[in-house]
Amino acid sequence: MDQLLERADRISKEDIAYGIYTSGTTGKPKVALNTHEGLACRFAWMSEYFGKGGTYLQKTRKTFDVSIWELLLPLIDGGQMYVAEDKKEADVIYLAEMMQKKKITKVHFVPSVLAVLLKYLERHPMEFPELEYIFCSGEALLPKLVEKTYRIFPNIKLYNLYGPAECAIDVSMYECKGGETEIPIGQAVPGTEIFIWNQKGEAVPPGVVGEICIAGKQTGAGYLNAEDIKFIQKNGRRYYRTGDCGKYGYDGQIYFLGRLDSEIKVRGMRMNPEYIERELTKCPGVLDAEVMKMDNRLAVFYVSDSGQDVDLSGWARQALSEYCIPDTIIKVKELPVSAHGKKDRRKLEELLSEKLFQELSQEFDSKNKDHIFQKFLRNLQKAFMRQVPEGVKAGESVFDAGLTSLGVVEFVLDLERMGIHLTFQDVYADCTLEKMAKTARMNERKHLPKKKNLVILKKENDMKNVFICFPYAGGNVECFQKFAEGFEDKAVQVWVYCRSFADKENVHEDLKELAREISGDTRIHVMGYCGGAAAAFAFLDALKQTGREASTFWLCAAAPYKNMKIGDREWSIWDLLPAFAGKRILEEIYGGHIIMDQGKYKRFRKEIAAAQSYMAKYNSIHEVPTYLLYGENDPLTRNYKKIYKTYHKYVKHPFIVCEIPKEGHYFVQTLGEKLARYAWKKLYENT
Incomplete structure (x- = not known):
């Protein structure tokens, strides 16, 4: 001392x-x-x-x-x-x-x-x-x-x-x-x-x-x-x-x-992709290389001048600092280029995901001939690869493969959206996709109704009142969690339909099956959140085909769709915005409640395009008490007072229009419990 x-x-x-x-x-x-x-x-x-x-x-x-x-x-x-x-x-x-x-x-x-x-x-x-x-x-x-x-x-x-x-x-x-x-x-x-x-x-x-x-x-x-x-x-x-x-x-x-420069940041460390590419192309046998940041990992695609595999990983360990060594190295015949002659990074991302998924799916199929079990494994792998692009073998630990604690949360929420029920504890306890698939299969019998792609957030012994809820484009069951909790001991069930509306053909089959299977004594309440409004209208149609109408119809933060028509195609603002601008705008609108990565934004674009295309051709008319709810500070529905009456083309019933003071686009989450109490009160005004 x-x-x-x-x-x-x-x-x-x-x-x-x-x-x-x-x-x-x-x-x-x-x-x-x-x-x-x-x-x-x-x-x-x-x-x-x-x-x-x-x-x-x-x-x-x-x-x-x-x-x-x-x-x-x-x-x-x-x-x-x-x-x-x-x-x-x-x-x-x-x-x-x-x-x-x-x-x-x-x-x-x-x-x-x-x-x-x-x-x-x-x-x-x-x-x-x-x-x-x-x-x-x-x-x-x-x-x-x-x-x-x-x-x-x-x-x-x-x-x-x-x-x-x-x-x-x-x-x-x-x-x-x-x-x-x-x-x-x-x-x-x-x-x-x-x-x-x-x-x-x-x-x-x-x-x-x-x-x-x-x-x-x-x-x-x-x-x-x-x-x-x-x-x-x-x-x-x-x-x-x-x-x-x-x-x-x-x-x-x-x-x-x-x-100000072109540096990227991976795992908290700044690095220059051009420098890494330059060092990797010095490796004998490497003709060209492209470095990409995928989520929080570094991927490299390379072209071999002889067509033979090159030990690029070994070269990288010798030539680069530890934090610059790529996590994933993929050999390609050629680097794809866009119409402008630049390297097409989107195609490279798709190529990586497709190749890895095919390789891992073959491993699943060779190990187990149970087709239902294989389906669980494949869906788990899809969700996992959104967090760790390389994927993981069925029997390997997902944490050894790179799944972080942050990734576990996103992984579980993504699975919920796909209709697969796993808890955080299940993921940590099972560790491998093989064990998770077995757990998910058991959980399906315990937690999910027989209908496809549904998650029950609140279950009661009777089927007197059931809310069928449809999340916003790119959303998942989580957005209705507070709403479900708000009913407390009330005799109301809350179901969330979580299949992507981009899969329209299967969505409509699901909804028809769901409408047929719900008891005729059940009072059905339909809720669409923003882009989920299209799926909500589709379910009204499915009900109508069984000779029924919903007891109440709720549209939250959902202004009527209004597109521009250029040629034969309908265009929305999201089609015209560059991806980086669209992601930034959505993050601002949802204000820290979501982190809009490339995968989520791509899913959002697909689902919103499908919803807009569907509503552009929609011509059904329904008789159902309808509630339109908007946040005062929601930038997406700021002009709702001028256009909400457009919904009268589809609903021949007086509307109740509510503006929620000081709230933005996310009010179903922030005020979910209050919304549930309001909804409970209104259910019996329309008995």
């Missing part, structure tokens, strides 16, 4: 405190160096601003600089620290239990992990009376995720932090108030200044986009044994040019707008 204290006396503020790996624009690994002064400044403002002491949860991997303050700050300011088990940083069930049992007061989450935690807590409410602060960094924080955080944790404060590895962790912060339309990264922390520069290194006025540049005590010391061209001297001061795009708002806050 005396030696340590003696060494501490010799440490100066300019000395290096730590180094952490990052990657520059060349893709080569670099160690970003930060000083004792910068780190001390970082600890000082956090301790002063958020109070000393408290109980921290240390869960971030040591490869990320957030782990430094999680580990050291409690030791400095007299707090307590609990260390999470290894590889549990995204296991939201484990983290929630840890936070509650250990009475955590300060905790950090990447927004994507926070979103899954909130989704879990919506279904499994827990109390966290000691929790005071949640900090977010590492990804963009969406406004609706902020709103949801404050609904689940009404007594905490949520902060959005920002900082590159080349500076001492976080250099700006913003206290989220709720109600924002865009979440800034805030203002510079004490001892640090942040500027927005143009290409000439000149400061730009508020509202003008430029490069985020950092100066002050937390600015790093450069890179270890590497050029530091991003660190510059100007007017006697040292600045770091981040390569991040941003602007100062007129409110004095800084807004992060993305990267």
